[in-house]
Amino acid sequence: MVPRPLLQPLVPRLRRLLPGLAMSSATGSFSLQQPLNYRGGARLQPADGGQVEEVYEPATGRVIAKLLCSGEKEVDLAVQSAKAAFKVWSQMSGMERCRVLLEAARIIREQRDEIATLETINNGKSIFEARADIDVSWQCLEYYAGLAGSLAGEHIQLPGGSFGYTRREPLGVCAGIGAWNYPFQIACWKAAPALACGNAMVFKPSPFTPISVVRLAEIFTQAGMPKGLFNVVQGGVATGQFLCHHPDVAKISFTGSVPTGVKIMEMAAKGIKPVTLELGGKSPLIIFSDCALENAVNGALMANFLTQGEVCCNGTRVFVERKILDTFTKEVVKRTQKIKVGDPLLEDTRMGALINRPHLDRVQNFIKQAKEQGAQVLCGGDLYAPDDPKLKNGFYMRPCVLGNCTDDMTCVKEEIFGPVMSILPFDTEEEVVERANNTKFGLAGGVFTRDIQKAHRVVAALNAGMCFINNYNVSPVELPFGGYKASGFGRENGRAAIEYYSQLKTVCVEMGDVESVF
Numbered sequence: 001m002v003p004r005p006l007l008q009p010l011v012p013r014l015r016r017l018l019p020g021l022a023m024s025s026a027t028g029s030f031s032l033q034q035p036l037n038y039r040g041g042a043r044l045q046p047a048d049g050g051q052v053e054e055v056y057e058p059a060t061g062r063v064i065a066k067l068l069c070s071g072e073k074e075v076d077l078a079v080q081s082a083k084a085a086f087k088v089w090s091q092m093s094g095m096e097r098c099r100v101l102l103e104a105a106r107i108i109r110e111q112r113d114e115i116a117t118l119e120t121i122n123n124g125k126s127i128f129e130a131r132a133d134i135d136v137s138w139q140c141l142e143y144y145a146g147l148a149g150s151l152a153g154e155h156i157q158l159p160g161g162s163f164g165y166t167r168r169e170p171l172g173v174c175a176g177i178g179a180w181n182y183p184f185q186i187a188c189w190k191a192a193p194a195l196a197c198g199n200a201m202v203f204k205p206s207p208f209t210p211i212s213v214v215r216l217a218e219i220f221t222q223a224g225m226p227k228g229l230f231n232v233v234q235g236g237v238a239t240g241q242f243l244c245h246h247p248d249v250a251k252i253s254f255t256g257s258v259p260t261g262v263k264i265m266e267m268a269a270k271g272i273k274p275v276t277l278e279l280g281g282k283s284p285l286i287i288f289s290d291c292a293l294e295n296a297v298n299g300a301l302m303a304n305f306l307t308q309g310e311v312c313c314n315g316t317r318v319f320v321e322r323k324i325l326d327t328f329t330k331e332v333v334k335r336t337q338k339i340k341v342g343d344p345l346l347e348d349t350r351m352g353a354l355i356n357r358p359h360l361d362r363v364q365n366f367i368k369q370a371k372e373q374g375a376q377v378l379c380g381g382d383l384y385a386p387d388d389p390k391l392k393n394g395f396y397m398r399p400c401v402l403g404n405c406t407d408d409m410t411c412v413k414e415e416i417f418g419p420v421m422s423i424l425p426f427d428t429e430e431e432v433v434e435r436a437n438n439t440k441f442g443l444a445g446g447v448f449t450r451d452i453q454k455a456h457r458v459v460a461a462l463n464a465g466m467c468f469i470n471n472y473n474v475s476p477v478e479l480p481f482g483g484y485k486a487s488g489f490g491r492e493n494g495r496a497a498i499e500y501y502s503q504l505k506t507v508c509v510e511m512g513d514v515e516s517v518f
């Protein structure tokens, strides 16, 4: 028999040669025993804590892994590990960091299908979408690799030959806390700008989706990052709190719900730590009668049904100019009914399973309440049981379109985070802008019209951080993304994110003698 240690190095090589070989990729067959924490460049079990959480495959309802939650000691060890790596990484030039980030992007591209498969198994979204998420992820690393070499300060001339200059410096160890809807992508949106600026990171994914981020950590090490530069601690509320309170954490970047965002800010306030908050939304999508109808229908589907509707920036309040209400609604319903729901690993599936049973129940309750309040279910909204027996315990529902909605209904006011679109008629531009802005949230917004002046006028009037004209939910990494109002602040992606992962040092240089006033 070949001794085990000799076999080990073969596994990654085989994986590279034959992607998929090391991992069974059929729904209902995956399970994971490997540790899910990552510290000092290796997977390991947490040093303390140990509360066990079950990790599900939403498509089948099976438990695929057991998660050990990290305690205070493990969080501290991860932060210390990041602190040590920060000393090395922050001293490297931007160009040196660029090369490592590019190598990480290359490996992700190479392993794209395998990572997408992991994401689909753990999140429930269709493999079609998961692949696009992984593409956005490596593009994000490429983008910040490109910026790393050009991060610079200013030189300012002062009287008498004196001068000043500014240095853009990293913050130190940044904490990243993620939601479960885009596990790998959220980690990349945080890690890429943080690491490009010279920071280290300790990342805590959602306990529902702990798996793919550990793969990202492995790739970073393989790409040549110092061991400990990117660590993963697993767990829920308590682990997140240890991380936020840790005195050596310099910044917290959080993606999740508004109530948790409030708590993160409170914890950060105690340590005067800057925060980036990417929170929830209830965004408006405004369809004018002069739109290209087919594009507007496509836009409404994109705005509501990606990732089973579990998307923060979804345009779930679809305002339609009354003149085209019937035509638009009929077409949207027809197209929604055609969405193929089912096994997310099948190539032609376009909607998989929701994240877990409690969340599915929550979404169902919203629909029940909408009916009680007078909304009309135009299609979907019911639980869906695929024919395949292995999927019978999965968390499926049919995408839902609600008509007869009014602004005061719960389904129109609250974030549902499921595949539920509410259609609301409007008559004038002035009226729709006011109604669109009448929400505590301000993450995104969209408008469909062929009138370019109207399009720009309307988006200028929307109180939202991310606006779309004649499209929705595309995510080029070059564009900053983030919210207004209760949807948070700080920006991810684009050049703007650099501001949130670095600090500015001013240096004032005297070239003459000191003129003392004393």
Ligand SMILES: NC(=O)C1=CN([C@@H]2O[C@H](COP(=O)(O)OP(=O)(O)OC[C@H]3O[C@@H](n4cnc5c(N)ncnc54)[C@H](O)[C@@H]3O)[C@@H](O)[C@H]2O)C=CC1
Binding pocket: 177, 178, 179, 180, 181, 182, 204, 205, 206, 207, 235, 236, 237, 238, 239, 240, 241, 244, 255, 256, 257, 258, 260, 261, 263, 264, 277, 278, 279, 280, 281, 311, 312, 313, 415, 417, 443, 487
């Ligand atoms: N603006 C954006 O970019 C996005 C926003 N979201 C929002 O996230 C929500 C859904 O995600 P969930 O995971 O259910 O949100 P959540 O707020 O329950 O959890 C998010 C993360 O915070 C952690 N956490 C929870 N309580 C904590 C505490 N007291 N201290 C530290 N960490 C804590 C969780 O373990 C998880 O990792 C939705 O409201 C959605 O709109 C989701 C994706 C993107």
Ligand SMILES: C[N+](C)(C)CCCC(=O)O
Binding pocket: 181, 182, 186, 306, 310, 311, 312, 313, 473, 474, 475
């Ligand atoms: C990728 N995109 C634009 C559909 C959603 C990104 C925001 C989120 O994490 O929910």
